[in-house]
Amino acid sequence: MQDVLLDVQDLVVHFRVYGGYLKVLDGVTLQVRSQERVGLVGETGCGKTTTMKTIMGILPQPPGVIRGGRIFFRGQNVLAMRPQELERLRRSGISMIFQDPTAALNPVFTIGEQLEDAIRYALGRTDHASIRERAIETLRSVALPDPLRILESYPVQLSGGMRQRVCIALALASPKELLIADEPGTSLDVTIQDQILRLIHRLAEDRKMAVILISHSLGVIREWTERVYVMYAGTIVEEAVTQELFAQPLHPYTKALIACVPKLTGEGIAEGIPGRIPDYFEPPSGCRFHPRCPYALDICRKEKPKLFAVCENHRVACFLFGEENR
Numbered sequence: 001m002q003d004v005l006l007d008v009q010d011l012v013v014h015f016r017v018y019g020g021y022l023k024v025l026d027g028v029t030l031q032v033r034s035q036e037r038v039g040l041v042g043e044t045g046c047g048k049t050t051t052m053k054t055i056m057g058i059l060p061q062p063p064g065v066i067r068g069g070r071i072f073f074r075g076q077n078v079l080a081m082r083p084q085e086l087e088r089l090r091r092s093g094i095s096m097i098f099q100d101p102t103a104a105l106n107p108v109f110t111i112g113e114q115l116e117d118a119i120r121y122a123l124g125r126t127d128h129a130s131i132r133e134r135a136i137e138t139l140r141s142v143a144l145p146d147p148l149r150i151l152e153s154y155p156v157q158l159s160g161g162m163r164q165r166v167c168i169a170l171a172l173a174s175p176k177e178l179l180i181a182d183e184p185g186t187s188l189d190v191t192i193q194d195q196i197l198r199l200i201h202r203l204a205e206d207r208k209m210a211v212i213l214i215s216h217s218l219g220v221i222r223e224w225t226e227r228v229y230v231m232y233a234g235t236i237v238e239e240a241v242t243q244e245l246f247a248q249p250l251h252p253y254t255k256a257l258i259a260c261v262p263k264l265t266g267e268g269i270a271e272g273i274p275g276r277i278p279d280y281f282e283p284p285s286g287c288r289f290h291p292r293c294p295y296a297l298d299i300c301r302k303e304k305p306k307l308f309a310v311c312e313n314h315r316v317a318c319f320l321f322g323e324e325n326r
């Protein structure tokens with residue numbers, strides 16, 4: 001893949017909990033090119049946030065344990081970085097907008113205090129007036145009206161949509177090459193969510209940033225990304241150019257996921273996928289999806305399928321495809 005910005009190979013992450021380990025990530029592999037918009041989709045609990053926290057170097061350890069894999073950002077090995085290098089990575093390389101904007105903001109400080117802190121952290125020592133100016137400019141860039149009033153406000157005084165915009169402003173206080181947007185605006189109504197996604201899209205284009213957009217909404221992924229990874233229980237089961245994935249989903253899980261989306265064509269609401277994400281204490285052997293898969297073969301219970309390239313733009317980890325996997 002040309003011009004790879006982020007390269008994650010076979011990432012294995014467990015969580016130590018009472019009575020043992022939750023074997024959550026089971027070999028996650030994904031790449032992001034410069035300025036590319038990549039989607040990551042999968043049911044709740046499949047490990048999307050865990051993957052991103054590990055990439056950012058903010059996985060809490062313990063309880064998290066990185067058992068294996070490699071993460072390269074601009075060719076540099078993230079897992080081998082010292083705390084100072086990780087700090088530099090977060091200052092000028094990767095930023096993340098977290099799932100819950102309320103939890104990401106500190107309720108006892110004004111927006112101004114938090115944003116100015118982020119700018120000072122990103123730019124180093126600068127005089128107060130220019131930090132203030134930069135804070136106002138940043139709030140304008142996320143289309144927040146009346147920035148002076150917002151700087152004086154506490155998070156609780158803002159609406160959910162405004163808080164989410166403040167989080168984007170915080171994440172983009174300094175230039176970044178990759179923005180990770182973890183379910184941006186999911187807790188807000190669809191109109192506001194759409195505005196937030198538009199804003200992210202515009203900022204990414206203006207600043208020439210790559211974006212990883214996480215969502216369990218296939219509609220959102222379809223509209224806003226160029227390439228998609230489908231995740232199931234800590235593994236990537238399918239990867240394709242967005243249009244191709246929706247036109248021709250291959251993995252039984254992706255097919256079921258797409259079939260779950262309510263259709264406006266009068267066919268009604270499709271059934272959900274029977275079963276649920278497996279227990280991470282003792283995940284299923286072989287392919288983690290096999291207990292829910294209507295097409296499971298004998299081999300699916302025994303071996304884990306590798307990602308197999310069906311064509312240049314489409315890879316799937318399923319024994320139903322590719323001789324190599326048999």
Ligand SMILES: Nc1ncnc2c1ncn2[C@@H]1O[C@H](COP(=O)(O)OP(=O)(O)OP(=O)(O)O)[C@@H](O)[C@H]1O
Pocket residue numbers: 015017022024042043044045046047048049050051060063064099216280
């Ligand atoms: N600190 C932790 N300690 C123990 N288990 C954890 C911890 N963080 C995450 N997990 C577990 O890891 C699994 C994956 O969680 P994660 O938050 O990555 O999922 P997700 O795909 O982001 O889900 P959602 O769509 O709900 O945000 C879950 O089963 C979760 O309970």
Ligand SMILES: [Mg+2]
Pocket residue numbers: 048049050099182
């Ligand atoms: Mg999450």
